[in-house]
Amino acid sequence: MTRIRLSQTATWLRLVLPLIALVASLALAKIARADPLSEDLSGLASNDSSEVSAAIVKAANRGDARALSALHALEEGTLRFDAQKHLLIKSDTGALKDALSGAPATAQGKLEEPASDNEVRRALSPALASLSLSAPSAAVRLKAAHELGRPSDEIVPIVRQVLAKEADPEVKIALSLALAPADMVSDKPNDRIRALEAIRVAADSTFKSDVEHLLSKSPDGKFVEPEANVRAAARAAISAIETRQLLINSVGNTFYGLSLGSVLILCALGLAITFGLMGVINMAHGEMMMIGAYTSFVVQNFFIAHLPAHLNWYVAVAVPAAFMVSGAVGVLMERTVIRHLYGRPLETLLATWGISLLLIQTVRVIFGAQNVTVANPSWLSGGVEILPQVVLTYSRLAVIAFSVVVMLFVWVLMQKTRLGLEVRAVTQNRAMAAAMGISTRRVDMWTFGIGSGVAGLGGVALSQLGNVGPELGQGYIVDSFMVVVLGGVGKLAGTIAGGLGLGLVNKYLEPVAGAVLGKIFILGFIIVFIQRRPQGIFALKGRAAEVS
Amino acid sequence: MKAEPAVGFLALHDKRGWLAVAIATLVLCVLVPILSLAVPVSSPLHLPDYLVALFGKFLCYGIVALAIDLIWGCTGILSLGHGVFFALGGYAMGMYLMLSIGAQGVYKSALPDFMVFLDWKELPWFWRGFDNLSVALLAALIVPGLLAFAFGYFAFRSRIRGVYFSIITQALTYALMLLFFRNETGFGGNNGLTDFKSIYGYDLHQPSTKVMLYVLSALALLFTYLLCRYIVTSKAGRVLRAIRDAESRAMFVGFNPTSYKLFAWTLSAVLCGLAGALYVPQVGIINPGEMQPANSIEMGIWVAVGGRATLFGAILGAFVVNGLRSFFTAAMPNAWLYVLGLLFIAVTLFFPDGVAGALGRLKRKS
Secondary structure: OHHHHHHHHHHHHHHHHHHHHHHHHHHHHHHHOOOHHHHHHHHHOOOOHHHHHHHHHHHHHHOOHHHHHHHHHHHHOOEEEOOOOOEEEEOOOOOEEEOOOOOEOOOOOOOEOOOOOHHHHHHHHHHHHHHHOOOOOHHHHHHHHHHOOOOOOOOHHHHHHHHHHOOOHHHHHHHHHHHHHHHHOOOOHHHHHHHHHHHHHHOOHHHHHHHHHHHOEOOOOOEOOOOHHHHHHHHHHHHHHHHHHHHHHHHHHHHHHHHHHHHHHHHHHHHHHHHHHOOOOOOOHHHHHHHHHHHHHHHHHHHHHHOHHHHHHHHHHHHHHHHHHHHHHHHHHHHHOHHHHOOOHHHHHHHHHHHHHHHHHHHHHHHOOOOEOOOOOHHHOOEEEEEOOEEEEHHHHHHHHHHHHHHHHHHHHHHHOHHHHHHHHHHHOHHHHHHOOOOHHHHHHHHHHHHHHHHHHHHHHHHHHOOEOOOOOHHHHHHHHHHHHHHOOOOHHHHHHHHHHHHHHHHHHHHHHOHHHHHHHHHHHHHHHHHHOOOOOOOOOOHHHHHO | OOOOOOOHHHHHOOHHHHHHHHHHHHHHHHHHHHHHHHOOOOOOOOOOHHHHHHHHHHHHHHHHHHHHHHHHHOOOOOOOOHHHHHHHHHHHHHHHHHHHOHHHOOOOOOOOHHHHHOOOOOOOHHHOOOOOHHHHHHHHHHHHHHHHHHHHHHHHHOOOOHHHHHHHHHHHHHHHHHHHHOHHHOOOHHHOEEOOOEEOOEEOOOHHHHHHHHHHHHHHHHHHHHHHHHHHHOHHHHHHHHHHHOHHHHHHHOOOHHHHHHHHHHHHHHHHHHHHHHHHHHHOEEOHHHHOHHHHHHHHHHHHHHOOOOOHHHHHHHHHHHHHHHHHHHHOHHHHHHHHHHHHHHHHHOOOOHHHHHHHHHHHHO
8 A cells, every 4th residue: 555655656756757847947947048137137136336327227228118117116216125136116005016027026035225326326317218218109208318318328329229210200309319419429421410400400509519619610721520511401500509599588588578577567657656647756666665575575474374274375465465555655655744845856855765764774673684585376486488498487477467467457547437537637737626626635645655555566576576675675766767757757658668668678688788788778778868858758748748 | 334345255255254164174174183193192182093084074075065055955956866976086086096006905916906806917998097196186076077067968958857857867876886886897896996005105094194184175175165155156156046946037038057057067076076086095995885876865965954055054964964874873773764764854844944044043033
């Protein structure tokens, strides 16, 4: 019985052993022909950063897209390896999966994180890019091509291979652009032409100096670029770059000019009301803006302290609050000081300057001499990129829109309301208006209040664009007067034209002449302009001109 | 019967007026130097150096106030840009002082330090000749005068007046301030010109040099006062006042307001240049901050506080306001802007004729 059992076992073994051998040999063969990629990647399971980066470079050179998931995981810091040097990816939930196959896996022994320092990161980004270049999706390839930057010498051949196989025209341009630095110094004219063609299509200004170098002459009088047709391509590339830069500059300048212009309009609108309509020189006008800006600071702090959940909407409260606070200060000023000085413009000028000193010092005492920060609400931070290098920030867009709204508000107030009618009547003929039963003193007070309130609105806009400090208003007072004088006193339309004109001219001049010289040039221009047309762009005609 | 009125120069004042001028001159030009130099340091009567320099500054401000009174008080044109003329005079003197440092600067170069710093190899053309004191003094008078003449010519010709003129003078000083803030303009940029060592061979740090500069300022103030007084009491001065009170009428009577205004305006700028040239060696620095619009407005308030169109009131106003400033900025720095602001408001609202007017009322009552 035992014998039989033995013999049975022997038979069984005789059957099974070859199987085991077969399996073992198969397994051995598999190890011998082990996946070359996993061999490349095995270096990742290390604490030595140079080993890790060597592995990254190897994997990248192989060009197998399967390595992407492991490399992405390394980039995101989710790659781990266990005691068996088995590479695993840890998900957010803590579950592990195999780095290559993606199959769920368990760790054997302690989990460790591969080395990750600057050296690794430097190796990682081009490796990821070159691997993504072989991804099946054109969008992924395009993104990868853009992220390539200037490929290093080891990667250039890979990119060349990818480019030869690439069918998508957009990806092709992006790839040629990435190769351009290498191609431009290539011996083959065709390579150089291809690079220049790509530069021309992309109009990429980063290559401008390189292309210009091709067109320059070396000391012996020969062109750096010997081939005439390559030079022609280079010239085409340069003109494309210049056209694009002109476009970018003019779009950028127009945008910044518009936003500066709207700030100037906001500053000057209130002044146009007090100076233009009432003939009162208010040197404290800038301080009304400063008060508006500080009001938005106070409102912001109130929201932070009491309504942190609605912090994003503090601006909506700050706008009416600033209008009312600045307006109230304006009314107070009018009732206490300015009322007694009507008809004495030079005295008004000095008295309001005194008021501005008082206001500045008061704010300094309350809030300190340092600038305070008024943060943009989250929906105003950031911007939209309409062209490369041209970002329209939301805060500036909002200021432009805001100034349009304020202009409409002032227009409606002046043209469509009873108060506006009375203001215009008093402006045209004070004595006659009084005879018609209009209380000119009351109208004066309200006009001044509105003018100051509008300045406060300008202050809210300024608080969204820059620092808020006690001297905020001083920087704008000269500009605002220039806008009003340029536009013509007593004309709101003139103020708008003057503000936009000054803003645009300022921003167009800045790159040509520099910020300071541009400003000096504009002030000089205004001084000359007033000589020629003392009444401004929109001159009052007829009798109205004589009265004022 | 009254005695025959005196003629010519003596007619500028009556006897009591001349007596006041003589006493003021004696106090300023003789008493102060004696108290500073001859009285020993230990004596309580001794005048310390810093006070001499401070008084010297005030005297320069007095000249500026006279210049502004001439154009504002007597002609009715409020300038918010006289700081420019003052600073230009100061810069002309500063250039001379800068060049007279020679190779004693930080970089041991014949060029001013800031030029070495900017890596300039030689003096710009507009610095040539400024190593000569008389050239510098002449420039301190002529440059502000020329600028004022050109600016005034165009402005008065197009009949810009009142607040418009004030505003564009403010733009003028603002523009020039920006210009002088640039390093490339060639006047030391932000820092201006400073670290002066000597003037005409005399060490600027010696008490005797300080007293000398102080006495020169006092004499310049006296000269300016008499000159302004002469102009104001002359027939031309009457035309100026006629223009101030009713320009159109003066025109219909047959005077050409433009040339009278231009004369007063240019002279006023020249006097400011003189004040600036005397001011800079005493304070030891000139920078674009002097051109800040705020400074020029403050100059106006000196005159308003003292009393417009009285000349001696303007000097008084400059002394009073700056004395208050020195006191408050040292004792209560936070209160100074309140005081200044209230001064602006109070003078315009309640004391339109200033200290001089108040003194006059007191005299009439007694």
